[in-house]
Structure formats: C-alpha cells, structure tokens
Amino acid sequence: MNRPVPSALRAALGEDRLARAAWSRLAEPGDVAAARLVAEVGATLALEAVVTGRGPERWRTRLEDVDPAGDVAAVRAAGGRLVVPGDEEWPAGLADLDVDATGERPLGAPFCLWVRGPARLGDVAARSAALVGSRAATAYGQHVTAELAVGLAERGFAVVSGGAFGIDAAAHRAAVAVEGTSVAVLACGVDRSYPPGNAALLARLARTGALVSEVPPGSTPTRWRFLERNRLIAALTRGTVVVEAAWRSGALSTADRAERLHRPVGAVPGPVTSPASAGCHRLLRERGAVCVTSAPEAAELLGELGQEVLTAPAVEQRPFDGLDREELRVAECLPRRTGADLDRLARDSGLDAGAVQALLGRLELSGHAVRSDGGWRRAAGV
C-alpha cells in the first residue's frame, strides 16, 4: 500500500505548518472528519496516512493539486502569511469549533488560516463583533450598520464580516472611515477579490485590517465555502449581530453557528413591513436573539456590561416625575389658581384628610404644592 509521495508533499510530511497548508487544499472547509483526524494524530501523520494510502481514500482525490510550499509562496507574494495553531496570533476561540459541547457534531476548526493585512488575529478575536446581513440591504440597513460599526470601532472593537455587497461592505466602510480595525473573512483565496466590485474595499482592508480565509491562495468561492466561512466569522468574534436579513439569508447561518459556539447573537429590528428585516425578526422570535438598537447595546451584548453606563434616551421631564402613587393622586387634584382646602382635596383624591395633609407636606417640599388662600394649589410651572 505504500504509494510514491508526490514531490511537492515531501517537505510537508516533516513540518506541521506545511502539512496544515496541504490539508487546507486536500479537504473542504468544515470537513469534520478531516479536522478530527488532524486533531487526533497531528497534521503531518494524518497527511502521511493519506499520501501513503493507509488513510481513507477520500482525501486522495486532490493529492496531485497539493503544493503547500507553492501556496505559502503565493500568499507571501500577495503580502500575506500562513497562520497555524501554535502561532502567537492564532485565536484561542477557534478551538470551540472542535468542541462538541451541545451534543451536536462539532463544526470543525480550520487547519490553518491564510491572512493578508496588519491586524493580528488573536487581538482581533479578543475584542471583535461580527456585523453581518444581506447583500440586498436597504438604505435603513446600511445606515444602522454604519452606526453600529462606527460605535463599536470607537469602543475598540474590531469589526468582522464577509466581503459581500450590502451589510458586509457597509460595516467595513464605516469601521475603516473611523480608522477602526475591520476584517473580512472570505470564501475564496485572500489573493482574490470577490465580488470584483468590492476590490478596492478589500484592498483597503488588506492594508489596514485583514483578509482571512481557510482556503489557500487562488481558491474559488463556492456556495459550500460561503456557508462554512460563516462558522469562522462566528468563531473569530465575541458575538454576532445580524443587522438586516431576509427570511432566508446566509446571515442567519452565521447566527446559527454563533449560537452553537455559545457566542451571543443580536438582531437589529426593522419595520415589519420590510422583507429585509424578516430574518432579524425571526431570530428575535424563534431563537431568543437579543434586540440590538444601538452601538452601546451591541457592546453590552459582547460583554461590555458595566464598562459604560447604558442610558435611556434623553426624555422630556414631566412635572409629576418622581412622585409616588399617592403623591400623584393629591398633586393631580391641586387647582392651578385658587387654593383648595383639605376636605376638598381629600374628597377629590379619595384619600382621608390626615393622609392628604401629610402628602401635601411632601409635595410642598418637592416644590409641587404651595399654600394659597388658606388652602393649597399647584406651584407655578408645575
């Protein structure tokens, strides 16, 4: 059964980095069996089993295409790097993808990550938010996305999303505009621009944030890879906020992955008349997602409780604010002009005279009631 080893693979049999790079081409993203094999025996031994024909036939189909050293050279040529477990910047949270805590099957950690850009992945993952949503975003969705991205970036959160039009692009653009760290996780190689219309934006992220992928340079995006990419967005962040999503939307799969990884999920509500918000409302109704309406609320979702005081929006002060129930009853009965006597106030308020007298004393102290004509009336301006 010992088959000849393709020359491009010889070096990989002795080096974990190259073996992982090889696996990223041999197996599709989210191939849990491959992830488990690599986790159990290590990337090099697992690779050797495939190469020599002692392992499952399944991963042999692409052996001839594998050239890990060539892929590393290609990512370097694009100004990028290969990041593997054990590297200082490898995000610890990715290990959650190999855990089977919920009784469901694990999602499968990536063998390695191909990265372009100055952002260090470990730092990103330690303080980051996934902002995801539909390609077919409305002006409302893009506006709210920008508000959230700016607010999170200003609070020191990295913004993580895909590279698509719509919500993804709106999130990156807004984060970049305030010099925040923005990271796009791609379903194709980090040396490619998909969709081409976002080429300039992706190039910008490669200069100031990061482009990340688990498939090697040159790889094409497929629907399968987009789906599996979503688990990386979820795993690389402290929580996921879905800003706008149709009833069926890829963004819901990111929310699903986040939930399975025990990361908090938030959803931004919108008009119930807008199909672009139907998926968000579905998350609120069916999945217990947290309703997120502002950047401070998004930060709270990500665990920032207590670091900033969540304040109610400024509201008009009303004259009777702060009164207790019985004080309110008496205050309401106070005439504006001519004073009323105790008996009348007792009758009008439905309280006995003794109680009314005590309450009037408190209302006088709080500036709501004044004595007048031997009786009581409302203070001016109340």
Add this chain to the structure above:
Amino acid sequence: MNRPVPSALRAALGEDRLARAAWSRLAEPGDVAAARLVAEVGATLALEAVVTGRGPERWRTRLEDVDPAGDVAAVRAAGGRLVVPGDEEWPAGLADLDVDATGERPLGAPFCLWVRGPARLGDVAARSAALVGSRAATAYGQHVTAELAVGLAERGFAVVSGGAFGIDAAAHRAAVAVEGTSVAVLACGVDRSYPPGNAALLARLARTGALVSEVPPGSTPTRWRFLERNRLIAALTRGTVVVEAAWRSGALSTADRAERLHRPVGAVPGPVTSPASAGCHRLLRERGAVCVTSAPEAAELLGELGQEVLTAPAVEQRPFDGLDREELRVAECLPRRTGADLDRLARDSGLDAGAVQALLGRLELSGHAVRSDGGWRRAAGV
C-alpha cells in the same frame, strides 16, 4: 360612632349591585385596600362600615357625593348598564387582579364595570387582544396597528384598547371597518367622550362594541385613572401587543400589568431610528416580550397555536433547495455543459469517488444531475 346614613345610600346597604356602584365612587380605581375590604366582607357590609363610621375614615370623604341609584339611572340614560361580579357577563379573568401570585401586591379588581354597547364582556374577554401604543403614533405604527386589528378581528378576536388618538384609535377604526368587536376601556365615565376629537369613534363603539369604565358616569379622566385603567385593559384580554411606544409610554404600563397578570406580552418592532418604537424595543430587550410582526403571530401569542399554520413568507425557490450538505458539494461541482467524470467531481468536491457516485445517483433522481458525454453535468434549468 353610629352616624346618620345619607338617604342616597340606604338602598345600597341592602343590595350588592348598588353597594358596588357606591364603592366605584367612594374609592379610586386600584385602591387595593378598598378592593380587599370588599372582597373580604362583601360590598354592602364594607359600605355599612364606612357609612356608620366603624370603618376607616379614609373612604368617608366622598360619602356625600355618592348616589348609586342616580349613577345607575345615568348609565341607563346613556343606553348603558352596570355589570357586577355574579352577572353572567362578568369576565372571570378580572379575578386575577385580586391575586397576589407573584409575591407583589395585587392590582385590585374593580368593584363593578359601567358599560355601554352590545358586546358582552365575558365573551370579549374570552377571545380578545389588547392593542395599545402611543398617542403620537407614526404612519408606520398606524398601518401596522390596522393590519393587526383587521387580522385579529377576522380571526374572531375582540380588539381592546383605550380611547386615545394614535394607536388606540387606529386599532378601533380598523376593527370596526371589518365589523369586528372593538372595546374601549376609558378613564372617565362611559357617558363622556375623551378626548373630544374621538367622540364619533367612541359613539360608534357604543353602538357596535363597548365602552367600559370602572368609574361611574360623569367622572372625569385623571392621570391616575389612566394609569389604573391600563390594568383593566390587561385583565380583560388574553394578551397585550404594544404596537408603537416611546421609551416612556403609558402603553408600557399596560404591558407591565399584563406581565403581572401572567398574560403574554408582544411588541411590534420598528426602525431603530424611530423614537416611536423605542419602547417596543425596550420590551423586547428588557422584558422578554415576544416579537410580533403579523396578525398570525399575534394570534399565536394569544394562544392560537395549532389552529392555523404559521407559514413562512413566500420565498423564491432556489435550484439547490432541499439538498443535504454533501449533495450540495457535488451539485455545485457539476459543469453546466460538458460532462465531468467521477475523478474530476471527486477532486473538485473533496469527496472520494465512491461517495460521489452514490451522491450522483441521488442527484439524478432529484432532477439535479444528468449523465452526459460519459460523465455528469447539471440538469437543464438547475
């Protein structure tokens, strides 16, 4: 201590109906001490204790104003009636107001209800929804309110709300337009129109649905009475849906009362940029309200689960719908024109040839794949 009995009260000392009518003028709505006294010793004995001076001084302040027979005559003159516990139409659910299940103090059942209109209160309460919200409603809020009211009315639910401008009026108008039962619970006497601008609408409800109040004819609305009125809206319905509410809004107090009565609470989301929806989002975030976006969802909130199938909005069918994960991986690799052989499909999909063959068989059966040129390609139209 035996004081003279005012002549207007003599008959009430011997008759529960009149005694309850008297209490509705003696004590303010939500006066829990009075409600408890009446519940414990009965309305007539409790009244006698007050009249003779053996009871607390507190409720004596209005004794001179009490004329229950006069109030009954007044409500009759307005085409209405007095409804008391024991009457066939008395809603059983009002008893929840006297229960202290949550450890909080009870809310206080009304002594009686003053009613105008053909709707029978017991029937209303058995199948009804509170639709409440801000006076300062937006066009969006009014539109959604109308959708909900019509959908609920068509499902046989009575719509219950206040009598205010904005959401209240929009709910009544829409329910009435489809000949549904609509009920306004007022903070003033049912013979009065408040606000005056809604006089025609309230008159319409008095002809086709009902106007309900716990304060006797002629009573003026006060802030206190509006607040306590909200507990009646909550208690007279199977659940409360807040359609639009500012961060601070009376509608939130209705939701709070519903929650304390263990009635389900729903909130309609809206744009996060709209202050008119801030209270609804607050209910979703802080109070665990259910996100309600349509009449079927409102009906489900009210316990209609299973009586109608909740369907997802009609969505575009996509070619790969219904495929499992591995089928999708192979289907994506199928060329559109020239057939591909097993080896190529295995390599492209990252699966072994045996698995690909089995999957192709399933894809052929499901109409996704066809044999071509000794290989396989996508079926036309897929």
